[in-house]
Amino acid sequence: MLAAMKLDPVRRTLIQLIALRDPPTDLKKASLAIGRNHAYLQQFIQRGTPRRLPEEVRHALAAYLGVAESALRDPEESEAEAVPMPAFDLSRFELPGVAAIPEVNVRAAAGAGALVEAEEDGARWHFPLAWLRHELKARPADLRIVTIDGDSMEPVLMSGDKVLIDLSRTVPSPPGIFVLHDGMGLLAKQLERLPNTERLSIRSANPRYDSYERPAEEVTIIGRVVWFARRL
Numbered sequence: 714m715l716a717a718m719k720l721d722p723v724r725r726t727l728i729q730l731i732a733l734r735d736p737p738t739d740l741k742k743a744s745l746a747i748g749r750n751h752a753y754l755q756q757f758i759q760r761g762t763p764r765r766l767p768e769e770v771r772h773a774l775a776a777y778l779g780v781a782e783s784a785l786r787d788p789e790e791s792e793a794e795a796v797p798m799p800a801f802d803l804s805r806f807e808l809p810g811v812a813a814i815p816e817v818n819v820r821a822a823a824g825a826g827a828l829v830e831a832e833e834d835g836a837r838w839h840f841p842l843a844w845l846r847h848e849l850k851a852r853p854a855d856l857r858i859v860t861i862d863g864d865s866m867e868p869v870l871m872s873g874d875k876v877l878i879d880l881s882r883t884v885p886s887p888p889g890i891f892v893l894h895d896g897m898g899l900l901a902k903q904l905e906r907l908p909n910t911e912r913l914s915i916r917s918a919n920p921r922y923d924s925y926e927r928p929a930e931e932v933t934i935i936g937r938v939v940w941f942a943r944r945l
Contacts, residue, residue, distance in 0.1 A: 723766070723787055724758050730778045736842075747773040779810070812845055812853035813837040814877065816860075838875075849939050855881040857936070859892065861901055865917040866890070870901060875942045882937035885913065890938040896931050901938065 720728070731738060738746075744753040747770060756762045765787045766774070775782040816836040838858050845851050861874040869890070870876065878892050885891060888905035895915060903916040906929065913932050916924040 720758070721787070723785055726784055727754070727774075728758065730780060730784075734778060743774065743777060746777045810842055811839050812842050812856075813839055814853060814856045814858055816858035816875070838877075849877075849879070851879050851939060852881065855879050855936075856939075861941075865919045865922040866901055866903075867919045869918040870938075870941060871943060873944065876901065876938045877940040878936040879939045880936040882939075883934040885934070892935040892938065894933040894935065895927055899935070904934070 731740060731743060740754040740758070741751045744751050744755070747753075749770070757766065766785055771782050771785045775785055814837065816838060836858075840853075842853070845853055845856070857878050857880060858875055859878055861870045861872055861876060863872055876892070883891075885904040885906050888903065890901060891904040892899065892901050893904060893915075894900070900915070903918065905914045905916070906912075907914055907926065911929045912926050913929050914924060914926055915932075
């Protein structure tokens with residue numbers, strides 16, 4: 714029982730880190746996040762099982778809590794006894810103050826357009842939560858990264874650019890750049906609702922491409938482009 718067991722420094726530190734983590738977590742969530750069963754950390758703290766956290770668990774837990782691995786190391790274990798571990802793929806873990814935004818396996822054509830099944834490809838882009846919330850006014854759960862394909866949005870967006878899409882913004886007011894499906898393919902275009910109508914104006918930034926209109930009911934707006942990244 715927890716009341717009958719004297720907590721050592723590692724267990725006290727772990728309880729404090731769990732309590733102070735932002736966003737909030739608990740022992741169950743932390744256990745699952747490091748790939749263990751839901752009761753793993755509760756048993757470690759309350760029953761003393763295991764007696765010490767294994768090396769791989771310390772590294773995974775430190776990544777999840779955003780602290781140095783040494784903070785979770787038993788003081789009786791010397792630096793010399795510690796076995797170096799390979800670098801962890803931090804995209805597997807939820808880091809404090811940071812949101813992992815998935816990149817999806819789809820190319821939004823800035824040209825003729827071709828629909829590809831939008832599945833997460835395992836890649837994650839990490840952004841500060843405060844920046845997403847205050848600068849982009851976005852929720853992490855609503856965001857996806859996709860790749861631009863084609864030249865019709867040049868020079869605003871170039872082929873190969875990575876764009877951040879806010880899936881919650883599906884109304885072109887104010888006008889802006891959206892990823893949409895116009896009935897023929899998935900496109901990144903400048904989108905605007907025509908005044909006093911139920912039609913949308915779909916435009917390219919590149920003057921070599923013609924603008925066109927579609928009834929709003931024929932267009933599926935996936936989301937608004939709110940940020941992009943480009944290789945120099």
